Amino acid sequence: MSTEYWNESGPSKTFGNPLELSWLEPLGSEAAVLDYGCGYGRLVGELRAAGFADVEGVDISAALIERARREHPGARFTVLAEPPRLDRDDASVDAVLLFAVLTCIPDDEAQRGVLDEIRRVLKPGGLLYLSDYCLQDDERNVARYREHETRFGVHGVFETSDGAVCRHHEREWLRGLLSGFEVLRERDVPVTTMNGNPAVATQFLARRD
Structure with missing residues (x-):
């Protein structure tokens, strides 16, 4: 999905993956x-409120970062x-959140590129918390x-x-992207999408080898 879409439409959206x-x-x-892919910083705010002291949000959209x-x-x-390059050293991060980001990246190789970059910056044993959309059955x-x-x-x-190109995934595709990680937890949760529709998000907690 283009940066232009997120700069123009993103700041008016509400993101709901819990x-x-x-x-x-x-x-x-x-x-x-x-x-x-922090958007307008919702999760960063939740983490800081929970006591996490070293939190950073990154996003491709300057308008969302401004918000x-x-x-x-x-x-x-x-x-x-x-993107997807992060200004971080190798093995320098304890955990990465990736919430409803892959749905905005329809291309296989581009998705793999994001996961490769996350692996690069995560410490061995670091955690990836992924939340995204598998194929819906409605x-x-x-x-x-x-x-x-x-x-x-x-x-x-x-x-x-409103012109966003999105992707919902085969569950096994998401699992395949987690090659090099050990999946510790997995769950499906009801959510409301950025355009106000009901959906189910799939969440994985995975540990880098």
Whole structure:
């Protein structure tokens, strides 16, 4: 999905994938945590409120980062200048959040690139908390998967009414992206999408080898 879309439409959206803080409790409050694709900083705010002291949010959208800085003064936010590249040393981060980011990246190789960069910056034994959309089974989504499959060539890729190209995934595809990680937890949770529709998000907590 283009940076232009997120700069123009992103700041008006509400993101709803829930954060299960208990999954991160073993890290301790001094852990270095990175929210990749932080949007307007919702999760950074939750982590700081929970006592995490070293938290940074990064995003491709300058407009979303501007909103994040307004809503969470004192928190650290950075615009990704050359995504997926992070301005972090190898093995320097204790945990990465990746919430509803892959849905915004329809291309296989681009998704792999994000996961490769996350592996690079995570310490051995570091945690990746991934939340995203598997294929939905409701009539509305099934119809639009079918409608857009010929256009995009991937089942689950579609265009929303406001011009966002999104992807819902085969569960095994997401599991495959976690090669090099040990999946510790997995759950499905009800959510409301950025356009106000009900959906189910799949969440994984995985540990880097």
